[in-house]
Amino acid sequence: xxxxxxxxxxxxxxxxxxxxxxxxxxxxxxxxxxxxxxxxxxxxxxxxxxxxxxxxxxxxxxxxxxxxxxxxxxxxxxxxxxxxxxxxxxxxxxxxxxxxxxxxxxxxxxxxxxxxxxxxxxxxxxxxxxxxxxxxxxxxxxxxxxxxxxxxxxxxxxxxxxxxxxxxxxxxxxxxxxxxxxxxxxxxxxxxxxxxxxxxxxxxxxxxxxxxxxxxxxxxxxxxxxxxxxxxxx
Numbered sequence: 001x002x003x004x005x006x007x008x009x010x011x012x013x014x015x016x017x018x019x020x021x022x023x024x025x026x027x028x029x030x031x032x033x034x035x036x037x038x039x040x041x042x043x044x045x046x047x048x049x050x051x052x053x054x055x056x057x058x059x060x061x062x063x064x065x066x067x068x069x070x071x072x073x074x075x076x077x078x079x080x081x082x083x084x085x086x087x088x089x090x091x092x093x094x095x096x097x098x099x100x101x102x103x104x105x106x107x108x109x110x111x112x113x114x115x116x117x118x119x120x121x122x123x124x125x126x127x128x129x130x131x132x133x134x135x136x137x138x139x140x141x142x143x144x145x146x147x148x149x150x151x152x153x154x155x156x157x158x159x160x161x162x163x164x165x166x167x168x169x170x171x172x173x174x175x176x177x178x179x180x181x182x183x184x185x186x187x188x189x190x191x192x193x194x195x196x197x198x199x200x201x202x203x204x205x206x207x208x209x210x211x212x213x214x215x216x217x218x219x220x221x222x223x224x225x226x227x228x229x230x231x232x233x234x
Contacts, residue, residue, distance in 0.1 A: 048079070048081075048116050050118050052101055053084075054088065056068065056210065067213050072220035084104050089122070090126035091138045091176065093127070093129060116153065118152050120142075122157075132175070134172050142179060154186070156180040157190060159191070160211075203218060
């Protein structure tokens with residue numbers, strides 16, 4: 001190597017200093033494995049599902065809300081579920097709590113971030129109400145939900161009966177189904193499943209109306225299968 005002696009010595013000194021600094025700080029020419037950027041870890045959250053309904057949804061008698069068909073369905077499908085509503089309420093009937101499904105939605109759910117799925121379940125308590133009024137009320141609620149949460153999927157579950165189904169309940173079922181069809185949302189009818197729930201002594205509480213915990217589990221089994229067939233479990 002040819003050159004000025006001073007420049008050669010200066011270059012050697014600078015090289016030695018750089019090597020010393022690299023040894024102390026670990027500043028190698030190539031970044032270490034720990035310093036290389038890694039792919040971010042994607043944490044997949046469970047679907048958030050909200051259910052508004054009556055005593056079949058929130059529980060009745062010895063069956064608490066964490067044992068109702070809605071909660072059992074959520075556990076089966078890995079949902080984060082929020083239940084809303086009250087016993088005796090319906091699309092029109094305000095019950096002892098003086099609120100219908102629309103009010104329950106507004107007061108308990110509408111102020112929350114939009115869920116992935118909303119289930120509106122009921123009609124059992126809309127007795128002595130004309131089916132036309134039920135149809136209008138159900139349609140109005142669905143329109144409110146769609147305006148509030150335009151990307152949320154919606155499922156409507158018709159009235160649930162464990163004992164013999166009265167004729168007026170079929171009319172209410174049809175009115176709710178028509179409102180769901182008009183709103184272009186999925187309607188699921190639990191009435192045809194009643195005969196497959198099992199013996200009354202096993203699935204029906206002494207009040208003759210509400211399901212036992214076993215009854216709720218069997219209702220959940222039906223709902224899980226119905227949701228899967230409609231591709232609404234994700």
